[in-house]
Amino acid sequence: MGAGLDEFGLIARYLAPLAGPGGLGLLDDAALLQPTPGNDLVLTKDMIIAGVHFLDDDPPGMIAAKLLRVNLSDLAAKGARPRAYLLGLALPAGIDEAWIAAFARGLADDQQTFGIELLGGDTTATQGPVVLSLTAIGEVPVGTMLRRGGARAGDLVAVSGTIGDGMLGLEASLGQLPGLAPGDAAWLRDRYLRPQPRLALGARLRRWATAGADVSDGLIADLGNIARASGLSAELDLSLVPLSPQAMAALAVRPELAARIPTGGDDYELVITLAPSDLVRLQVESDPPLTIIGKMVSGKTGIVTDEKGQPLGPGGYRHFGS
Amino acid sequence: MGAGLDEFGLIARYLAPLAGPGGLGLLDDAALLQPTPGNDLVLTKDMIIAGVHFLDDDPPGMIAAKLLRVNLSDLAAKGARPRAYLLGLALPAGIDEAWIAAFARGLADDQQTFGIELLGGDTTATQGPVVLSLTAIGEVPVGTMLRRGGARAGDLVAVSGTIGDGMLGLEASLGQLPGLAPGDAAWLRDRYLRPQPRLALGARLRRWATAGADVSDGLIADLGNIARASGLSAELDLSLVPLSPQAMAALAVRPELAARIPTGGDDYELVITLAPSDLVRLQVESDPPLTIIGKMVSGKTGIVTDEKGQPLGPGGYRHFGS
Structure with missing residues (x-):
């Protein structure tokens, strides 16, 4: 990672402040989620990659917002209320601390907007392009998730x-x-x-x-x-x-x-x-x-x-x- | 993706058979998980990357097992019983259908071994190395998750x-x-x-x-x-x-x-x-x-x-x- 920032330094400075109670301050390598009684969980995972889904010089805060929102859109299509997310970051050497800081600010803004919290995730170095992977978790009352497969002839x-x-x-x-x-x-x-x-x-x-x-x-x-x-x-x-x-x-x-x-x-x-x-x-x-x-x-x-x-x-x- | 296999073909042939009931046959873009009453959910996410965590010519079934097991090890450290996982695959053009078939067989074997099911995920093309991202979901009785932060002086x-x-x-x-x-x-x-x-x-x-x-x-x-x-x-x-x-x-x-x-x-x-x-x-x-x-x-x-x-x-x- 650029600027001599190791994984712990990165997590502590920029990602730990985004973690909610279930994220345990990102000090654990797993997160805790207490499901709301009477609800099913809805889970979705989308990856986005530099050069495919965004451009290397796109503003990092905008990339963060897009990553989060494409996943929240999947939850919206299910009628789910979003609760939390896990984040995977594969970052090449060219990514510096300023990029990470701006990316984290974009996440923080959208956490406010959508009432969600970071639960945990993984950061790793890569020789390839930036790869961002997000798992979003939402809830619906038991048995009410909207599905793709429910249409009837004549609808x-x-x-x-x-x-x-x-x-x-x-x-x-x-x-x-x-x-x-x-x-x-x-x-x-x-x-x-x-x-x-x-x-x-x-x-x-x-x-x-x-x-x-x-x-x-x-x-x-x-x-x-x-x-x-x-x-x-x-x-x-x-x-x-x-x-x-x-x-x-x-x-x-x-x-x-x-x-x-x-x-x-x-x-x-x-x-x-x-x-x-x-x-x-x-x-x-x-x-x-x-x-x-x-x-x-x-x-x-x-x-x-x-x-x-x-x-x-x-x-x-x-x-x-x- | 190699061999003219598009995302839907890949999912239908190799990944859909791995999906449990909550994966909805991978026909939806989100998955359903019904939490066991009286349990907390434990979530963990690890990414592995070709050239960093495994070698390009490692057997794909072995890579699949390692990806799954490093995440299950995080759940083990929390005392959690594993239930399900979501999978993100970023695959370069050099990955062919045989690789994917062997990778899926490795997942299938370990699903049997550990009693877990695939819930969903994302596949995407990349110009870079293979990036594999997995979110594993387990359960523990409410309030009993083992944590990193519970040690006391004298322990x-x-x-x-x-x-x-x-x-x-x-x-x-x-x-x-x-x-x-x-x-x-x-x-x-x-x-x-x-x-x-x-x-x-x-x-x-x-x-x-x-x-x-x-x-x-x-x-x-x-x-x-x-x-x-x-x-x-x-x-x-x-x-x-x-x-x-x-x-x-x-x-x-x-x-x-x-x-x-x-x-x-x-x-x-x-x-x-x-x-x-x-x-x-x-x-x-x-x-x-x-x-x-x-x-x-x-x-x-x-x-x-x-x-x-x-x-x-x-x-x-x-x-x-x-």
């Missing part, structure tokens, strides 16, 4: 917020939307860099949605996961997919990006299925609102089609906007 | 099994013990490559030991962690540290390795502290036996000394055997 498909902002935010970050108004570009970049896990929405949806997933890999891919796990296919009306005003401004600059909206990923919205009889419930959701975009049908398993039954997939986005 | 220090086999097994693996009988070399290599987490012993120790840790970083370092967390120092009589017959045979070949026994690490035995009034309990422990090697004293915090009060540490091993 409607709805999505929260707006889709495509993540992909367009990455384009803006890469300087690929030069004609866009600076305010719109900044808004899209923030959508890409600082996901907003839909935790409050997920906790409400848990009571009546039949299946749910977060939109991390792309709307078609994530809806396809619901379809596969439910033994159904999904019919998506691409013209109904909700876009932000900023996304529409970006598409006015580069119309060809419209094709990538439903496959782009990194939106961290929720895609759910619901019984038609629960349609009225959508009207009370406003933070963010839910929009009906399709329905679940029996037939082939794990396929997403357009409203005419044409398969959408890696190539299917060509239909979008046409 | 005795004991260690399970024999110390130094891990370090000597690595030497044997590297071909650095050429004069040693093949049977002894094979036994030491196995001690290095296949740690035996002391789970049954840890579960018994939880009832009366005052503090515990596993010997992963080296006896002096791990006892030092107990001392630091307990606000004490530890006095170690190096002449009492138990050695295996195979270790003694290795030291007959290379006597200078004796100096590295108490710092070598990778033994995955347990080092504990106990009240002198509990000394009689040691006599019934035989699997493996416990040996008294020192005592806890007030004074400087986090220091390990020899029986004359001379600090042992990175340089302190010079006293060993002299």
Whole structure:
């Protein structure tokens, strides 16, 4: 590790202050979690890697926030309340103390925002790129976890917020939307860099949605996961997919990006299925609102089609906007 | 990933069969764990990296066993019963399907041995070396987790099994013990490559030991962690540290390795502290036996000394055997 900082020095100075009571001051090599009686635990683990999921010169606090939030988004998709996390850091020699300090500040800020604590983890040296691994732990009342596999034929498909902002935010970050108004570009970049896990929405949806997933890999891919796990296919009306005003401004600059909206990923919205009889419930959701975009049908398993039954997939986005 | 195997193909073919009921067939991106009523959860996370913790051409099944067992050893040191684990795999392009198949077989074998199940995880591509991250989850009856910080001045220090086999097994693996009988070399290599987490012993120790840790970083370092967390120092009589017959045979070949026994690490035995009034309990422990090697004293915090009060540490091993 850079700057002569050994593992104990690093843990003591920057990570121990993040540990909650269960983390035992990070003086133990295992952590304690007292489950809330009457609850199931929900666990998820995502890794992110420099050069794949973030860039070497991205601000460390932003990387910390993204690492935490992509995992919290998985918990949101299950309707779970987040409680704590464990952290694995593989760090090359080029990482210095300032990087670690900024990374820890980013974690501290988000611990406040989301009411969670660090339980423990591992730091190790690597010859390769930075690898960050996070295990997030949440809770739901026994038996109420929202799953991917609960959709039924005839269920409607709805999505929260707006889709495509993540992909367009990455384009803006890469300087690929030069004609866009600076305010719109900044808004899209923030959508890409600082996901907003839909935790409050997920906790409400848990009571009546039949299946749910977060939109991390792309709307078609994530809806396809619901379809596969439910033994159904999904019919998506691409013209109904909700876009932000900023996304529409970006598409006015580069119309060809419209094709990538439903496959782009990194939106961290929720895609759910619901019984038609629960349609009225959508009207009370406003933070963010839910929009009906399709329905679940029996037939082939794990396929997403357009409203005419044409398969959408890696190539299917060509239909979008046409 | 090599051989054109995408993430879903990999998960479906090799990892989904390892998932228990809580893993939901790995069709969800979060897992469910129902805590046993009246229990606390114990969580630990260790990462291992190619070129640092194992070699690129080590057998994948052996790497899987080591990854799992180093984490289970952390649970053993807490007196916890292991239940489940989450797995993160960052894999470079050179990893092929045969590697993954052998790795999964290694996990499957150890799931049987230890009665645990895969809950979920993440696989991702990397430009760097293989990085493996594992979060292990165990349980203890509420309030009974064995900690590092519970030692009291006057407590005795004991260690399970024999110390130094891990370090000597690595030497044997590297071909650095050429004069040693093949049977002894094979036994030491196995001690290095296949740690035996002391789970049954840890579960018994939880009832009366005052503090515990596993010997992963080296006896002096791990006892030092107990001392630091307990606000004490530890006095170690190096002449009492138990050695295996195979270790003694290795030291007959290379006597200078004796100096590295108490710092070598990778033994995955347990080092504990106990009240002198509990000394009689040691006599019934035989699997493996416990040996008294020192005592806890007030004074400087986090220091390990020899029986004359001379600090042992990175340089302190010079006293060993002299």
